[in-house]
Amino acid sequence: MAQEAMPGTFLEGIRPTYIYKVVLLGSTSVGKSSLAYRYVKNDFKESLPTVGCSFFTQTLNLEVATVKFEIWDTAGQEKYHSVCHLYYRGAHAALLVYDIANKETLNRAKLWLRDLEKEFLPDEIVIALVGNKMDLAAEREVATEEGEEFARTKGLLFMETSAKSNHQVNDIFMAIAQELLQRERQKASAPSLHGRSTVDLGESRARTGCC
Amino acid sequence: MMAATPSSSPPRSGTPQPPDAAETELAVMAVAASTSSPECRQGGEEEEEEEEAAGGVVAAPTLSPECQHGGEEEVTAAVTTAAAMTLPGCRRGAEEDVTAAGWRCRRKHVFVLSEAGKPIYSRHGNEEALAATMGVMMALVSFIQSGGNAIRAICSEDRTLVFEQRGPLLLVSVSRTRQSAAQLRRELAFVHEQILSLLTRGGIARVFARRRGYDLRRLLAGAEAVLDRLLSGAAADGRLLLGAARCLPLPAPLRRAVSGALRRAAAAAVPAPALALLAAGGRLVTAARQRALAEGGQLCASDLHLLLNLLGSGVGAGEVWTPVCLPHFNPDGYFYAYAAALGEEEEEEGGTGGRTSGAVTLILLSTEREGFYAAAGCRRHLEDTLRVQGWLGELAAAVRGGAGYGPSRPGAPELRHFLYKPLEGPEEMQQLPQFTSPELEDPYTSEEEQHRLFDLYHYLHSRVHSPHRPLRLLYHVAEKETLLAWVTSKFELYGCFSPLVTKAGAIGVLTKLLRWLKKEEDWLFIRYPPPYCAAPARPEGAEAEG
Ligand SMILES: Nc1nc2c(ncn2[C@@H]2O[C@H](COP(=O)(O)OP(=O)(O)OP(=O)(O)O)[C@@H](O)[C@H]2O)c(=O)[nH]1
Numbered sequence: 002m003a004q005e006a007m008p009g010t011f012l013e014g015i016r017p018t019y020i021y022k023v024v025l026l027g028s029t030s031v032g033k034s035s036l037a038y039r040y041v042k043n044d045f046k047e048s049l050p051t052v053g054c055s056f057f058t059q060t061l062n063l064e065v066a067t068v069k070f071e072i073w074d075t076a077g078q079e080k081y082h083s084v085c086h087l088y089y090r091g092a093h094a095a096l097l098v099y100d101i102a103n104k105e106t107l108n109r110a111k112l113w114l115r116d117l118e119k120e121f122l123p124d125e126i127v128i129a130l131v132g133n134k135m136d137l138a139a140e141r142e143v144a145t146e147e148g149e150e151f152a153r154t155k156g157l158l159f160m161e162t163s164a165k166s167n168h169q170v171n172d173i174f175m176a177i178a179q180e181l182l183q184r185e186r187q188k189a190s191a192p193s194l195h196g197r198s199t200v201d202l203g204e205s206r207a208r209t210g211c212c
Numbered sequence: 213m214m215a216a217t218p219s220s221s222p223p224r225s226g227t228p229q230p231p232d233a234a235e236t237e238l239a240v241m242a243v244a245a246s247t248s249s250p251e252c253r254q255g256g257e258e259e260e261e262e263e264e265a266a267g268g269v270v271a272a273p274t275l276s277p278e279c280q281h282g283g284e285e286e287v288t289a290a291v292t293t294a295a296a297m298t299l300p301g302c303r304r305g306a307e308e309d310v311t312a313a314g315w316r317c318r319r320k321h322v323f324v325l326s327e328a329g330k331p332i333y334s335r336h337g338n339e340e341a342l343a344a345t346m347g348v349m350m351a352l353v354s355f356i357q358s359g360g361n362a363i364r365a366i367c368s369e370d371r372t373l374v375f376e377q378r379g380p381l382l383l384v385s386v387s388r389t390r391q392s393a394a395q396l397r398r399e400l401a402f403v404h405e406q407i408l409s410l411l412t413r414g415g416i417a418r419v420f421a422r423r424r425g426y427d428l429r430r431l432l433a434g435a436e437a438v439l440d441r442l443l444s445g446a447a448a449d450g451r452l453l454l455g456a457a458r459c460l461p462l463p464a465p466l467r468r469a470v471s472g473a474l475r476r477a478a479a480a481a482v483p484a485p486a487l488a489l490l491a492a493g494g495r496l497v498t499a500a501r502q503r504a505l506a507e508g509g510q511l512c513a514s515d516l517h518l519l520l521n522l523l524g525s526g527v528g529a530g531e532v533w534t535p536v537c538l539p540h541f542n543p544d545g546y547f548y549a550y551a552a553a554l555g556e557e558e559e560e561e562g563g564t565g566g567r568t569s570g571a572v573t574l575i576l577l578s579t580e581r582e583g584f585y586a587a588a589g590c591r592r593h594l595e596d597t598l599r600v601q602g603w604l605g606e607l608a609a610a611v612r613g614g615a616g617y618g619p620s621r622p623g624a625p626e627l628r629h630f631l632y633k634p635l636e637g638p639e640e641m642q643q644l645p646q647f648t649s650p651e652l653e654d655p656y657t658s659e660e661e662q663h664r665l666f667d668l669y670h671y672l673h674s675r676v677h678s679p680h681r682p683l684r685l686l687y688h689v690a691e692k693e694t695l696l697a698w699v700t701s702k703f704e705l706y707g708c709f710s711p712l713v714t715k716a717g718a719i720g721v722l723t724k725l726l727r728w729l730k731k732e733e734d735w736l737f738i739r740y741p742p743p744y745c746a747a748p749a750r751p752e753g754a755e756a757e758g
């Protein structure tokens with residue numbers, strides 16, 4: 002399911018490069034853009050609501066592989082919902098972000114999950130539930146356990162983060178990378194039933210061009 | 213093309229109104245001075261020259277400063293204290309922290325409400341708190357509609373109320389500025405079009421068809437900032453008034469080089485964008501259009517303005533990809549817009565983190581929803597070319613170094629400020645209406661003074677474009693300055709001078725200014741916005757990304 006940009010044995014010895022499309026979903030102002038900015042630029046600054054969608058890339062050099070994330074930071078505002086499928090189509094991973102100081106945003110994240118479940122088979126996409134603004138402990142409306150429990154029942158990765166104080170932001174993306182690579186390995190060992198393993202290189206990069 | 217039309221022209225007929233509805237102009241308060249002209253004049257002396265029948269074929273700027281008998285009028289008190297129609301909204305000003313905001317609050321309100329009377333947008337403060345006011349407005353409008361009439365404007369001594377019904381939306385302006393009803397109506401049209409640019413006409417119709425009482429604020433959440441920017445831009449800038457884009461002055465060779473690079477990068481992309489723009493701080497650096505679009509002249513200035521207002525002042529980090537509707541082009545369809553800052557790396561090395569300082573934004577308009585990677589490739593291609601040639605640095609330096617100019621630049625000390633819109637030039641240029649004006653300097657540094665200046669510009673503009681009695685030349689002595697408006701078939705020019713300048717003196721200064729503008733036209737304007745042909749589709753298998 003991943004797009005391998007180069008044959009594994011091409012450049013640096015045996016380390017393959019994978020390109021993964023990651024989409025950030027969630028209500029407006031839960032901190033999606035702030036998370037992306039923290040992750041990509043390691044900085045935090047006030048941001049305006051996103052217009053449509055913002056695109057970032059980040060490359061991770063891991064021991065076993067190079068992972069290039071193409072991050073689609075979507076706008077949480079309702080007017081963009083009708084076009085959101087435009088952004089999450091073909092995604093390899095999704096971060097469902099809510100604000101721990103706003104209960105309603107967790108409910109909204111659950112709705113996003115329903116949308117994703119309609120679009121993807123469970124093994125087609127890695128989904129993480131992310132409770133952001135962990136630094137706002139005094140205003141917390143969603144207990145850690147509540148998010149954790151929901152993630153567990155749905156088989157999602159889970160973490161609480163703070164883009165502001167840089168808490169667990171790298172970690173959540175790293176966890177996603179590890180999970181994606183893990184799935185990659187499973188697929189490689191079990192002969193591909195889905196037909197789209199990382200072998201069909203000819204087609205893989207071009208596919209990025211259209212989604 | 214809509215853009216070239218002076219803003220005092222009647223509103224376009226897109227407004228569904230009962231065909232036989234008589235339009236009622238209500239004069240709520242009798243204006244004390246019995247002036248014969250419909251406008252309330254506040255100025256001192258005025259002299260005017262009427263438009264010549266043939267459309268004013270003024271060849272050379274050698275008008276004789278011949279005096280006409282301009283009727284001297286009593287200067288009505290500049291500040292009318294009569295608060296005949298105090299709106300509850302104004303009281304909220306006291307609750308607002310920023311006193312300046314409170315002051316503006318009293319200056320102009322803009323409201324958008326649904327047919328059901330639900331508040332959608334208010335320029336100042338919380339529209340929720342204004343629900344009662346809006347309810348009254350809606351009641352007023354429907355009361356008059358029930359009589360088979362449509363309410364258009366209410367003029368009182370110190371306020372003008374303008375109502376504009378557009379589809380299921382009612383837009384209202386309550387203004388104490390000196391903008392004419394026609395100018396206010398045009399501003400409301402812009403607000404409406406900016407809303408369409410986000411939601412499309414069909415999109416709005418659909419939600420209201422489903423539920424008449426729908427709270428459109430849900431869909432417009434976050435768009436307040438975009439509408440606020442549009443309206444505050446209108447308050448002290450000529451964009452909306454002149455229906456033209458404000459250009460960033462740039463050395464001609466650099467502009468030519470950058471334009472060429474933009475055209476080539478755009479033409480090489482597959483699919484090629486319909487339109488490619490470079491902007492900095494909301495000002496246009498250059499634009500390139502697909503030939504088909506350029507020839508049709510279909511991309512008009514007001515659509516461009518909406519696009520620049522939405523994306524042209526910088527878009528934050530990352531590359532933006534968003535659906536956007538250009539309502540004049542097609543009110544029901546979406547384009548997909550790509551926007552990103554050019555030269556991110558250079559910007560970061562600059563250190564100051566001033567995203568606003570040297571940031572040039574590239575905007576590409578695509579008809580393809582899947583066009584993101586092609587657009588991103590186009591940006592990289594352009595960036596590489598500009599970087600290799602050293603133009604990227606030059607461009608950023610030009611923007612950072614304050615690409616504007618002061619009013620003293622043309623070398624006429626009496627000149628305090630001006631607005632200049634050329635009406636002729638290469639054909640490509642005419643399809644991209646532009647204007648130039650110097651930076652606002654002393655005494656126009658405070659917001660209050662800027663608003664006062666633009667009030668005067670609005671007043672002059674409405675006088676020279678009066679449908680009843682268009683003028684070619686208007687000399688206006690105001691309290692603290694003297695202004696001269698001059699409209700020919702070749703240009704539209706508004707100059708502001710120190711108060712003591714005579715009419716002959718003012719004409720002399722503008723003549724000098726016109727010479728300077730002519731000399732600097734390649735620096736001031738995008739004279740040859742390049743059209744391009746889309747490249748034929750490349751053989752399949754070609755990568756969209758470079
Ligand atoms: N205290 C705190 N504030 C945060 C954190 N992350 C983001 N914010 C603030 O929350 C607000 C919204 O952040 P954004 O990143 O713009 O939110 P978003 O989810 O991208 O919003 P949309 O683009 O409208 O969907 C901003 O004022 C941020 O400064 C965080 O971890 N802690």
Ligand SMILES: [Mg+2]
Nearest residue numbers: 033034050051
């Ligand atoms: Mg955002």
